[in-house]
Amino acid sequence: MEKTKSPEESRKLLDKITFDLTRSIVKRDELTHFWYFILIMFAGVGLWGWGIQIRDGLGVTGMRDYVSWGMYIANFVFFVAISLIGFLISSSLHLLKIKWSHPISRVAEQVAIAGVALAGIIIVNDMGRPDRFLNVFLHGRFASPIIWDVTVVTTYLTISVLLYYIPLIPDLALIRDRGGDDIPKWKMQVYKILALGWNGNAEQYKLVYHAMRVLMILIIPVGLSIHTVTSWLFAATLRSGWDTTIFGPYFVAGAFVAGAAAVVILMYAYRVRYKLGEYFENLHFDYMGKLLVFVCLVYLYFNINEFWVPAYKMKTAEGIHLRNLFVGSFAPMFWWTQMTGLIIPIFLMLFKFFRKPLPLAIISVFILIASWLKRYIIVIPTLEHPFLPVQNVPEHFKHYSPTSIEIMITIFSFAAALLIITVLAKMFPVITIWEYAEEKGVNKEILSEPKK
Amino acid sequence: MKIKLLFAALFFLAQQGMAQEWLVPDDQKNVQNPSEYNLDNVKKGKEIYLRDCKSCHGDPGKNNGLPLVPPPPDFTSDIMQANTDGELFYKITHGRGGMPQFETTISEDDRWRLVNYIRNFNPENEPVLVEEPPKKAKILASVNEEARQVEVFAEYQDKDSNYVVLAETPISIGAKKAFGTLPIGQVLTNEEGRAEYHIPESLIGDEQGMVTLVIDLGEGFITDDVVLDAAKVGQPKPTPKLIQKDVLWSTNENIQVWLLLSYLAAVLGAWGTIGYVVFQIFKISRAGKKQ
Numbered sequence: 220m221e222k223t224k225s226p227e228e229s230r231k232l233l234d235k236i237t238f239d240l241t242r243s244i245v246k247r248d249e250l251t252h253f254w255y256f257i258l259i260m261f262a263g264v265g266l267w268g269w270g271i272q273i274r275d276g277l278g279v280t281g282m283r284d285y286v287s288w289g290m291y292i293a294n295f296v297f298f299v300a301i302s303l304i305g306f307l308i309s310s311s312l313h314l315l316k317i318k319w320s321h322p323i324s325r326v327a328e329q330v331a332i333a334g335v336a337l338a339g340i341i342i343v344n345d346m347g348r349p350d351r352f353l354n355v356f357l358h359g360r361f362a363s364p365i366i367w368d369v370t371v372v373t374t375y376l377t378i379s380v381l382l383y384y385i386p387l388i389p390d391l392a393l394i395r396d397r398g399g400d401d402i403p404k405w406k407m408q409v410y411k412i413l414a415l416g417w418n419g420n421a422e423q424y425k426l427v428y429h430a431m432r433v434l435m436i437l438i439i440p441v442g443l444s445i446h447t448v449t450s451w452l453f454a455a456t457l458r459s460g461w462d463t464t465i466f467g468p469y470f471v472a473g474a475f476v477a478g479a480a481a482v483v484i485l486m487y488a489y490r491v492r493y494k495l496g497e498y499f500e501n502l503h504f505d506y507m508g509k510l511l512v513f514v515c516l517v518y519l520y521f522n523i524n525e526f527w528v529p530a531y532k533m534k535t536a537e538g539i540h541l542r543n544l545f546v547g548s549f550a551p552m553f554w555w556t557q558m559t560g561l562i563i564p565i566f567l568m569l570f571k572f573f574r575k576p577l578p579l580a581i582i583s584v585f586i587l588i589a590s591w592l593k594r595y596i597i598v599i600p601t602l603e604h605p606f607l608p609v610q611n612v613p614e615h616f617k618h619y620s621p622t623s624i625e626i627m628i629t630i631f632s633f634a635a636a637l638l639i640i641t642v643l644a645k646m647f648p649v650i651t652i653w654e655y656a657e658e659k660g661v662n663k664e665i666l667s668e669p670k671k
Numbered sequence: 672m673k674i675k676l677l678f679a680a681l682f683f684l685a686q687q688g689m690a691q692e693w694l695v696p697d698d699q700k701n702v703q704n705p706s707e708y709n710l711d712n713v714k715k716g717k718e719i720y721l722r723d724c725k726s727c728h729g730d731p732g733k734n735n736g737l738p739l740v741p742p743p744p745d746f747t748s749d750i751m752q753a754n755t756d757g758e759l760f761y762k763i764t765h766g767r768g769g770m771p772q773f774e775t776t777i778s779e780d781d782r783w784r785l786v787n788y789i790r791n792f793n794p795e796n797e798p799v800l801v802e803e804p805p806k807k808a809k810i811l812a813s814v815n816e817e818a819r820q821v822e823v824f825a826e827y828q829d830k831d832s833n834y835v836v837l838a839e840t841p842i843s844i845g846a847k848k849a850f851g852t853l854p855i856g857q858v859l860t861n862e863e864g865r866a867e868y869h870i871p872e873s874l875i876g877d878e879q880g881m882v883t884l885v886i887d888l889g890e891g892f893i894t895d896d897v898v899l900d901a902a903k904v905g906q907p908k909p910t911p912k913l914i915q916k917d918v919l920w921s922t923n924e925n926i927q928v929w930l931l932l933s934y935l936a937a938v939l940g941a942w943g944t945i946g947y948v949v950f951q952i953f954k955i956s957r958a959g960k961k962q
Contacts, residue, residue: 362923374945420958426954437944613811
């Protein structure tokens with residue numbers, strides 16, 4: 220934290236910070252409209268595909284008796300994965316008192332909310348009879364990882380929303396009090412309501428800090444469970460490729476890789492689009508790059524364990540599965556994900572140049588794509604090799620390839636996730652203003668001063 | 672020259688289009704059949720044929736084998752009989768394409784007996800096993816639940832179309848199962864054409880111990896198999912309820928208490944804390960009104 224500034228300086232600084240960080244809320248140009256148009260169009264097309272799927276049933280997908288989990292579940296795991304970054308950055312790093320990560324917290328929370336919300340929706344996408352969704356709760360088996368997963372996804376979503384909202388309250392009051400005249404009236408109205416009559420007294424700050432702290436601690440076990448339980452959906456079976464004990468930490472490590480990449484991409488987008496170069500500084504990208512290297516190395520370590528140990532033994536079924544990944548039909552995808560999702564990025568990010576904003580954002584795009592493919596590789600090849608021989612079935616039962624409906628619905632999920640993030644960024648500042656200002660030496664009293 | 676070419680082309684086409692000739696190594700061709708060509712060996716060969724070969728090669732003389740490519744030849748056909756004993760033995764032993772190998776499943780002696788059986792259909796041989804034309808027959812059967820026994824009475828139609836008792840003839844008893852009839856035993860009829868068969872104690876029926884018995888006269892007679900009404904003559908089928916074992920992945924009724932408690936405790940803990948945080952939000956709102 221910097222030295223407390225004089226009231227005069229503080230006011231000037233706070234005005235500047237507020238001005239910069241509300242730019243995303245105020246800004247509304249051609250590109251904004253175009254971006255909304257694109258997202259809504261893709262989401263709409265996907266919803267239309269979903270309509271067809273609900274009308275005609277899951278037969279419109281490529282899923283059949285053997286491969287009964289396809290792109291949807293791979294996509295589900297991906298979204299759960301990216302959502303986990305919220306817990307790493309806005310809770311773990313916070314609790315460890317790592318200062319540089321503070322401005323990134325809200326971005327991470329955006330990713331978390333969008334990711335876990337979509338994860339929930341994708342599960343419903345994967346249901347042949349979504350109207351029976353409630354049966355999961357009414358008739359669920361408490362001993363089933365699926366019930367645990369549903370439980371933990373909803374819990375994590377709730378906590379993420381709270382963890383997004385509570386630090387936002389002082390910001391809302393701040394904009395309510397000193398926001399520029401260019402902020403639309405209805406938004407101001409929303410801020411007024413959501414600010415809950417915040418006036419910045421000591422008791423309120425105490426409550427905010429307390430609630431945040433409770434949430435940050437609570438989110439650690441919940442965050443760890445969400446992806447561990449997701450991994451158990453696979454690991455609790457006997458199937459080759461899934462029947463392993465390291466799936467929990469393997470998934471968690473992989474999730475950090477995917478999520479950190481998503482956060483870097485968002486940071487870069489905000490930095491460029493909302494001219495936040497002074498807030499998402501080179502330093503932040505540098506640290507995020509280092510964090511990425513670290514989580515990638517952990518993930519690489521788990522990957523080596525995950526493949527090397529069974530490959531050493533090549534047990535019958537496991538051997539078929541591994542050969543299929545290493546040299547068989549999934550080999551191109553497998554090596555692509557390992558190279559562009561882990562090995563090359565690790566190597567590149569060791570150099571300072573590649574931890575600069577643009578190169579890091581580009582690397583992150585590759586990592587994110589590889590992360591998605593990686594989930595595909597975890598789900599589908601195993602299902603294509605059941606233990607019983609595949610016989611007397613039509614040819615298209617033997618191999619899975621997603622149909623256009625599945626691809627449409629998957630694109631819907633991406634569009635919807637981006638839409639959630641966009642709306643959040645357009646509604647609320649992407650960095651916690653009061654926290655940031657305080658760290659720059661602005662006094663709390665100044666924060667709650669109404670506009671002159 | 673031209674003719675040579677034509678032959679070459681024909682030969683080539685023949686190789687491509689028709690079944691390729693099945694070559695047997697010279698030293699195997701002329702191996703002598705060590706088992707004697709007599710009724711015993713031919714009968715044994717027939718038994719094995721019915722068990723292991725008929726499904727593809729069909730009934731001898733009827734050319735009703737499976738439509739495979741190349742087709743499994745009829746045992747009476749020239750293709751079959753043109754083989755030397757050694758060739759037959761080699762082909763049965765090693766198989767090729769659609770013809771499975773029997774090296775590992777049929778003993779060497781029995782493979783030679785199969786060769787003997789094939790030779791029974793060779794026009795140059797005196798057949799040792801002559802199949803009489805099948806006779807019409809009738810079976811009456813009933814099951815006695817208390818005595819656990821099946822009572823059978825059989826008649827057949829003689830040359831003058833009169834039904835007379837069928838004496839000293841084996842009758843097969845089977846039990847109907849999901850995938851066909853399970854043979855459980857045989858009895859010989861007595862002088863009066865009657866037989867009593869004691870159902871073994873160990874026979875397993877359905878969940879209630881009900882068994883549907885099938886009575887059959889076997890080869891050489893034309894009858895409808897007699898299928899008796901299900902009778903309670905078997906042991907009840909054990910139906911292990913896997914899901915009710917003491918396993919972690921059981922149903923809600925059998926869930927392990929500690930698992931349920933852990934789940935509920937975790938859920939209550941998390942949501943209780945969430946509730947607490949939501950309460951803090953109310954407190955924030957209230958604290959705002961104070962000043």
